[in-house]
Amino acid sequence: MNDIKKIVKRSGTSFFWCMRFLPKAKRMAMYTLYAFCRHIDDIVDGDDIPMNEKLELIQAWREEMDNIYDKKVPTTDIGRKIYKNCMRFKLPKSEFLKLIDSISMDIPNPVQAPSMQDFFKYCRGVAGVPGNLSLRIFGCQDENMIENLATSLGNALQITNILRDVKEDALANRLYIPEEMLSKANINSTSPDEVIVNKNLVIAREALAQIADEEFKKSEKLIKLLDKKSARSVKAIMAIYKKYFDIMKNRGWEIISPKPHINNFTKFTLAAKAYFSNK
Numbered sequence: 001m002n003d004i005k006k007i008v009k010r011s012g013t014s015f016f017w018c019m020r021f022l023p024k025a026k027r028m029a030m031y032t033l034y035a036f037c038r039h040i041d042d043i044v045d046g047d048d049i050p051m052n053e054k055l056e057l058i059q060a061w062r063e064e065m066d067n068i069y070d071k072k073v074p075t076t077d078i079g080r081k082i083y084k085n086c087m088r089f090k091l092p093k094s095e096f097l098k099l100i101d102s103i104s105m106d107i108p109n110p111v112q113a114p115s116m117q118d119f120f121k122y123c124r125g126v127a128g129v130p131g132n133l134s135l136r137i138f139g140c141q142d143e144n145m146i147e148n149l150a151t152s153l154g155n156a157l158q159i160t161n162i163l164r165d166v167k168e169d170a171l172a173n174r175l176y177i178p179e180e181m182l183s184k185a186n187i188n189s190t191s192p193d194e195v196i197v198n199k200n201l202v203i204a205r206e207a208l209a210q211i212a213d214e215e216f217k218k219s220e221k222l223i224k225l226l227d228k229k230s231a232r233s234v235k236a237i238m239a240i241y242k243k244y245f246d247i248m249k250n251r252g253w254e255i256i257s258p259k260p261h262i263n264n265f266t267k268f269t270l271a272a273k274a275y276f277s278n279k
Helices: 004-010 014-019 024-045 051-071 077-085 093-106 116-138 143-164 166-171 179-184 201-223 228-251 264-276
Strands: none
Touching: 014 024, 024 051, 024 077, 024 093, 024 116, 051 077, 051 093, 093 116, 116 143, 116 179, 116 228, 143 166, 143 201, 143 228, 179 201, 201 228, 228 264
């Protein structure tokens, strides 16, 4: 965490290219937010971390949120960076806790075919929370707008991730496609290694893609109601994820490998075009 910018850039995230145009204070807050999300994700995904240690670390982070918000004395380097770079934007403690809870749904057991209710709870936490906090950093103050756009765009982005990473997730014994969708596709198993080779997987993926498509359209309408400064970075991140989505849609939902790839130049171009667009 000594150089947040390097951490974010090294991760290869689309996020990095979308934040490049922000003023320094907002840019550092966004980089800090991403680095924190990456850190929690690494704890949950870490193959070299014993399960009991993972659970202890996640609990320690819930306590660190108390240190940051209530005691005003964070005890970790990341906590101090959050306190320094993010607190000026009045980010709610409840959102950080929701993020921690959602990412840690994969421990002690990986998520496999969640209910629709748990699925949307997961999406709201892992993608909706960053959206909620980001909108506040960008300058949006309308609570209804923040919640509606964060939820809608969070669903769209996280479903895109799930569709893109379905094979990779299965190899990690994870399956995020809701059980109800598997059932409607006549897939009776919830075992990732069985679902991934089932010929009806395309039906479940198409149903999930339909939700993402609707959420992208809803998000686009909501973004038009934002002030221009708040809208720019949101449009940039959505443009890159929509590109991933369109690549998968155009080649067909029966194809799960290889993952769609967008190089950094294209990411930067998409982000810049969306950021500076007047539409």
